[in-house]
Amino acid sequence: MGRLAKNPDIQPGALGVRLPMATSSISDAPVDGVIRFNRTNSKVEFYYNSQWNQIAKIGTVPIVTDTFTTLDATNQYGPMSYSYTNGQEPNVLVFVGGVQQKANTNYNFSVGTTSSQLYLTPSTSGDAGQPIIVMHNFNSTDAT
Numbered sequence: 001m002g003r004l005a006k007n008p009d010i011q012p013g014a015l016g017v018r019l020p021m022a023t024s025s026i027s028d029a030p031v032d033g034v035i036r037f038n039r040t041n042s043k044v045e046f047y048y049n050s051q052w053n054q055i056a057k058i059g060t061v062p063i064v065t066d067t068f069t070t071l072d073a074t075n076q077y078g079p080m081s082y083s084y085t086n087g088q089e090p091n092v093l094v095f096v097g098g099v100q101q102k103a104n105t106n107y108n109f110s111v112g113t114t115s116s117q118l119y120l121t122p123s124t125s126g127d128a129g130q131p132i133i134v135m136h137n138f139n140s141t142d143a144t
Contacts, residue, residue, distance in 0.1 A: 019044065024052075040110075061137050068132040070096070078117035082136050084109040094118065095140065097130035 018083040022028070024040040030047040035055075038045050068077040084091065089103035101107050101120075109115050120133055 063138070064136040066134040066136070068134070070130045070132065071128055075120050075122060076117050077120070077132055077134075078115075080116045080118060080134055080136070083114045083116040085114050086110065091136075091138070093133075093135040095131075095133040095135075096120065 001136075006107075019035055019037045021037045021039050024038060033047050034047040036045055036052075037043075038052070041054075041069070045052045046055055047053075064081045065077075066080045086109050089108055092103075094103075094107050096106075107118055107120050109119065110117060118132070120132070129134040
């Protein structure tokens with residue numbers, strides 16, 4: 001037997017549905033897949049993996065590219081257009097001489113602080129003059 005969701009805001013011919021509203025301080029016991037409008041931060045959220053996650057609005061985010069060469073420094077390149085902390089390496093794509101580099105293996109960001117510097121492992125620096133391309137915003141949205 002199925003369950004019927006009753007919502008007095010849904011009228012015949014309605015063009016939309018009103019989401020349940022709550023605040024960040026409500027300590028309910030949601031299950032994965034629950035959707036709500038959070039009045040505290042004015043965001044639509046869904047519950048997944050034991051936490052509330054924001055749903056991004058539709059939009060476009062430009063891909064930003066920084067270009068360096070292996071002549072610029074030994075293993076440290078920057079400043080980049082964006083700053084990162086250690087652990088955020090998968091948020092960017094890095095290419096050295098046209099070859100994609102593996103996050104946390106071939107490059108990293110400064111440990112413990114926010115940094116706009118890219119650090120390549122010594123073996124990744126390659127021959128002098130190789131272009132280094134750093135691409136940002138692949139995991140971004142314009143949900144602000």
